[in-house]
Amino acid sequence: MTAIHPSILSADFANLAAELARIPSADAVHVDVMDNHFVPNLTLGLPVVEAIRAATDLPLDVHLMINDADRWAPAYAELGAESVTFHVEAAGRPAQVARALRSHGARAAMALKPKTALEPHLGLLSDLDMLLIMTVEPGFGGQSFMDEMLPKIAAARRASDALGGKIAVQVDGGINRETILRAAEAGADTFVAGSAVYSAEDPDAAISGLRQLVG
Numbered sequence: 562m563t564a565i566h567p568s569i570l571s572a573d574f575a576n577l578a579a580e581l582a583r584i585p586s587a588d589a590v591h592v593d594v595m596d597n598h599f600v601p602n603l604t605l606g607l608p609v610v611e612a613i614r615a616a617t618d619l620p621l622d623v624h625l626m627i628n629d630a631d632r633w634a635p636a637y638a639e640l641g642a643e644s645v646t647f648h649v650e651a652a653g654r655p656a657q658v659a660r661a662l663r664s665h666g667a668r669a670a671m672a673l674k675p676k677t678a679l680e681p682h683l684g685l686l687s688d689l690d691m692l693l694i695m696t697v698e699p700g701f702g703g704q705s706f707m708d709e710m711l712p713k714i715a716a717a718r719r720a721s722d723a724l725g726g727k728i729a730v731q732v733d734g735g736i737n738r739e740t741i742l743r744a745a746e747a748g749a750d751t752f753v754a755g756s757a758v759y760s761a762e763d764p765d766a767a768i769s770g771l772r773q774l775v776g
């Protein structure tokens with residue numbers, strides 16, 4: 562099963578409720594939380610994600626690009642996010658964070674920056690529902706997909722398959738009608754798309770177009 566998660570980082574932040582209403586066929590809304598420490602950009606935090614939760618019935622896929630994931634991640638699960646992604650580089654005890662997310666009823670997901678190797682972290686997979694392979698340096702939308710991440714996506718797919726294939730392999734950054742094909746071929750099944758969706762005249766049609774490409 563493939564899934565398309567539009568990133569509201571590319572939406573109009575002054576009209577978030579209306580922007581959410583433009584993507585009814587999304588499999589989930591990808592919400593980028595940035596703290597200007599883990600990444601050089603500042604977006605939104607718990608109160609705004611709570612408002613987004615109230616403004617849409619779509620599942621929320623919260624991507625935390627923040628330091629001290631151990632402290633903050635569980636609160637996003639508590640407010641009703643269906644999945645919460647923390648960065649392994651920002652977590653002191655990643656397995657405990659993942660278990661805390663699951664205990665609050667969320668899917669637990671872990672992200673890796675482009676320069677972070679997957680292999681040292683494979684032991685964490687049994688506590689995870691999704692692995693996010695960043696295909697740009699996190700922080701900003703509109704960057705180019707890093708083709709050099711394709712082997713890491715393939716390795717994540719192999720690791721998931723070795724555990725029965727239940728761990729989703731998500732990619733985020735530079736996904737468009739061309740790059741989605743390469744990411745899917747490498748083994749990704751969950752695709753975050755920001756500018757490719759929200760720069761389209763009809764964002765929901767853009768989602769359908771991406772979905773058709775990857776089945």
Ligand SMILES: O=C(CO)[C@@H](O)[C@H](O)COP(=O)(O)O
Pocket residue numbers: 568569570571591593624697698699700701702703704733734735736753754755756757
């Ligand atoms: O996490 C991030 C950026 O750090 C993403 O979720 C972006 O929002 C994706 O935007 P595009 O690369 O698709 O424009």
